[in-house]
Amino acid sequence: DTEVTQTPKHLVMGMTNKKSLKCEQHMGHRAMYWYKQKAKKPPELMFVYSYEKLSINESVPSRFSPECPNSSLLNLHLHALQPEDSALYLCASTSGGSYNEQFFGPGTRLTVL
């Protein structure tokens, strides 16, 4: 299995809702990532997990809360989001080593009303 899966594909939520994005990989990768991509812009790094521990948080607002329950799963919990948080949220994983490419999932298209 050489893919990263993300659910749901699309999500519409109100500003008071709580929702979660899910990412899964079964490639044995030990580093997993969340990126945010606004329309017509490049992806921007949000969080990095290495060996199930949060290693990088790119000053992301606390309304985004990441979680890594095990080495195959990565969640992003969402609460009290703003309309400007609407974007494509991409998950990626890598086997580690700065020279290894990251494998990206198809993304979750989030719309905040």
Added chain:
Amino acid sequence: AQSVAQPEDQVNVAEGNPLTVKCTYSVSGNPYLFWYVQYPNRGLQFLLKYITGDNLVKGSYGFEAEFNKSQTSFHLKKPSALVSDSALYFCAVRDMWAGGGADGLTFGKGTHLIIQP
């Protein structure tokens, strides 16, 4: 800080002609450079990377890239373009923060490649 620049928002090429998508980099230390492609409403697909060694790197779908240290460039090329190559292309550089392989990627702004039949 590591950064890459893609000077062209859009590149138009006739099918069958060679294509080049430009990327320049600014890094401290050795650059770890990548090219990704993104089709509409999809995630990113890895094309190729430069870590060390030969300056000409071959990748997926017939793409290759030339690393030029003196010009700090890493241009993506393909000898003969296909209409199906039309997509958004991103150059990226590996960040060097946490180390241990858990570094993220910093992307260029992206270049729309349009291949005309």
